[in-house]
Amino acid sequence: MESSIQATKQRFGIIGNSATLNRAIEKAIQVSPTDISVLVTGESGVGKESIPKIIHQLSHRKHNKYIAVNCGAIPEGTIDSELFGHEKGAFTGATATRNGYFEVADGGTIFLDEVGELPLTTQVRLLRVLENGEFIKVGSSKVQKTNVRIVAATNVNMFEAIKKEKFREDLYYRLSTVEINLPPLRERQEDIHLLFRKFASDFALKYKMPTIKLSDDAVQDLIKYRWSGNIRQLRNVAEQVSVLEQNRAISADTLRGYLPSGTSNLPAVIKTTKSESDFSSEREILYKVLFDMKADLNDLKKLTMELMKNGNTKDVEKDNEGLIEKIYGDNDDDETLEDLQVLAIPQKAETKKTYTTETNDKYHFAEEIEEEETLSLHDKELELIKKSLERHSGKRKLAAEELGISERTLYRKIKQFDL
Numbered sequence: 001m002e003s004s005i006q007a008t009k010q011r012f013g014i015i016g017n018s019a020t021l022n023r024a025i026e027k028a029i030q031v032s033p034t035d036i037s038v039l040v041t042g043e044s045g046v047g048k049e050s051i052p053k054i055i056h057q058l059s060h061r062k063h064n065k066y067i068a069v070n071c072g073a074i075p076e077g078t079i080d081s082e083l084f085g086h087e088k089g090a091f092t093g094a095t096a097t098r099n100g101y102f103e104v105a106d107g108g109t110i111f112l113d114e115v116g117e118l119p120l121t122t123q124v125r126l127l128r129v130l131e132n133g134e135f136i137k138v139g140s141s142k143v144q145k146t147n148v149r150i151v152a153a154t155n156v157n158m159f160e161a162i163k164k165e166k167f168r169e170d171l172y173y174r175l176s177t178v179e180i181n182l183p184p185l186r187e188r189q190e191d192i193h194l195l196f197r198k199f200a201s202d203f204a205l206k207y208k209m210p211t212i213k214l215s216d217d218a219v220q221d222l223i224k225y226r227w228s229g230n231i232r233q234l235r236n237v238a239e240q241v242s243v244l245e246q247n248r249a250i251s252a253d254t255l256r257g258y259l260p261s262g263t264s265n266l267p268a269v270i271k272t273t274k275s276e277s278d279f280s281s282e283r284e285i286l287y288k289v290l291f292d293m294k295a296d297l298n299d300l301k302k303l304t305m306e307l308m309k310n311g312n313t314k315d316v317e318k319d320n321e322g323l324i325e326k327i328y329g330d331n332d333d334d335e336t337l338e339d340l341q342v343l344a345i346p347q348k349a350e351t352k353k354t355y356t357t358e359t360n361d362k363y364h365f366a367e368e369i370e371e372e373e374t375l376s377l378h379d380k381e382l383e384l385i386k387k388s389l390e391r392h393s394g395k396r397k398l399a400a401e402e403l404g405i406s407e408r409t410l411y412r413k414i415k416q417f418d419l
Contacts, residue, residue: 004029008058012050015198016191020183024051027180032058037130039115039175040153042182045230051180052111052151061149064108067101072114079122081138090139102135102146109149115175116156116167123168126150130174150175185227185234192223195231199238210248212241217252225259382417385410389419 005025009015014025031038032055040048049068056066074082081090085100101110112118118126129135130150134143152175161167185192196214204211214222227233237258241250384403392398400410413419 001026008054012054014050015195016188018188018191021188024180024182028054029058031178035149036177037175038151039179041179043184043230044155045232046182046184047231048153048182055151056109061108065105066109067105068111069101070113072117076119084125084135084137086138087140102129102148105148106146112152114154115152116154116161123171127171185230189223193219195234196222196238199235200242203239203242212248212250214250215252218250218255221252221255385413
C-alpha cells in the first residue's frame with residue numbers, strides 16, 4: 001500500500017509525507033473500485049479537489065466523463081437546470097431543451113464541490129438520484145435514469161448545518177458512505193517547507209528567475225505560522241516573494257512582511273457573540289412577522305369595508321367566512337358575525353347643531369354652526385355600548401340582548417374600552 005500511495009501522489013502532483021495525508025489518499029485508493037458515495041471534508045484550501053480525481057481515475061469509470069461542479073458558484077434559481085437539465089419553455093429564457101450534468105455524465109463521475117451550499121429543494125432532487133438513480137428535468141414530467149458516481153466535498157460543519165436545518169440529515173448520510181478528511185496545513189508542519197520549496201521552484205521556472213531560498217529563521221517562522229488559508233495561502237505567499245524580492249535569499253524579517261499579522265499558530269478563539277448570519281436570520285424573521293401583520297391588517301380593513309357597505313347580511317358572512325376565521329380564529333363559543341361586527345355603523349355622516357354666542361355692550365348674537373359628526377367606528381361602538389348599559393342600569397345580559405351580541409362579547413368590549 002505504501003508504494004501505491006507514493007505512486008498516486010506522484011501521478012497527481014500531491015506533495016507531503018504526513019500520516020494524516022497518507023491515510024486520506026489510502027482511503028481514496030481503497031474506495032475507487034466501488035461505486036459508493038464519498039464525502040471529502042476539510043477546510044478551504046487544503047486541496048479537496050484532488051481526492052475526486054484520484055477516485056475517478058482509479059475506478060472502472062475512468063474512460064467516461066468526469067464533471068466538477070462548484071455548487072456555491074451557481075445561482076439558486078438555475079442550479080436545478082444546471083444539474084438536471086430543463087425542457088424548452090420551462091421558464092423565461094429556456095429557448096431550447098438542455099441536458100444537465102447528471103445526464104451528460106451518465107456512466108462517469110460527478111464531483112459536487114461546496115455541496116453544503118445546495119438549496120434545500122435541490123437537496124431533495126439529489127437524494128432521489130442517490131437512492132434510485134432517477135431525476136426529472138425542470139419543466140418535464142418524464143422520469144429519467146442515470147448511472148453516476150457522486151463524490152462531494154464541503155468545508156462546512158455538516159452537523160451544525162443539519163442542526164440549523166440548512167442541510168438534510170438523510171442526504172448527509174447518503175453522501176458520506178465513506179468520509180475522507182483532509183487535514184489543515186497547520187497539522188502538517190513537516191510538509192510546509194516542502195510545499196513552499198516546490199511552489200518557489202515552479203514560479204522561478206514560470207517567471208524565468210532564480211529560485212528563492214529561505215534562511216533557517218525564516219523556515220521556522222514559516223512552519224510556526226497558522227496558515228488559515230492552507231495550501232492556497234502558502235502558494236500565494238511563495239508567488240509574491242518570488243516576484244517582488246530582488247534578493248533571492250529571504251530572511252525571517254523579509255518573510256514576515258508577507259505574512260498577515262494576527263494569525264499566529266495559536267489555538268483559535270471561539271466567538272460567543274452572534275455572527276452576522278445569525279443577525280441576518282433574525283432580520284428575516286422580523287420582516288416576515290411585519291409583512292404578516294400588514295396582510296392581516298389589510299384583511300381586517302376589507303372585512304370592515306364589507307360590513308360598512310352591506311351591513312350584517314348572511315351573504316357577507318358567507319363570502320368572508322375564510323377571512324373571518326383567519327382574523328378571529330375558530331369560533332368555539334358559536335359566535336356569529338353579529339358578535340364580531342362593528343355595531344350599528346351609519347351609512348353616511350350625520351351633522352349636529354351647536355350654537356355659539358358673541359356679546360357686545362347691548363346685544364347678544366347667536367350663531368348656528370353645523371359640525372359633521374365623526375365616522376370613527378371605535379367612537380360609534382363605544383357610544384352604543386354606553387347608551388345600552390345606561391338604559392338597562394348596567395345589566396350586561398339585557399344590554400347584550402339589545403345590542404344583538406353575546407354577553408361574553410359585551411364583557412370583552414367593556415374590558416377593551418375600560419368602561
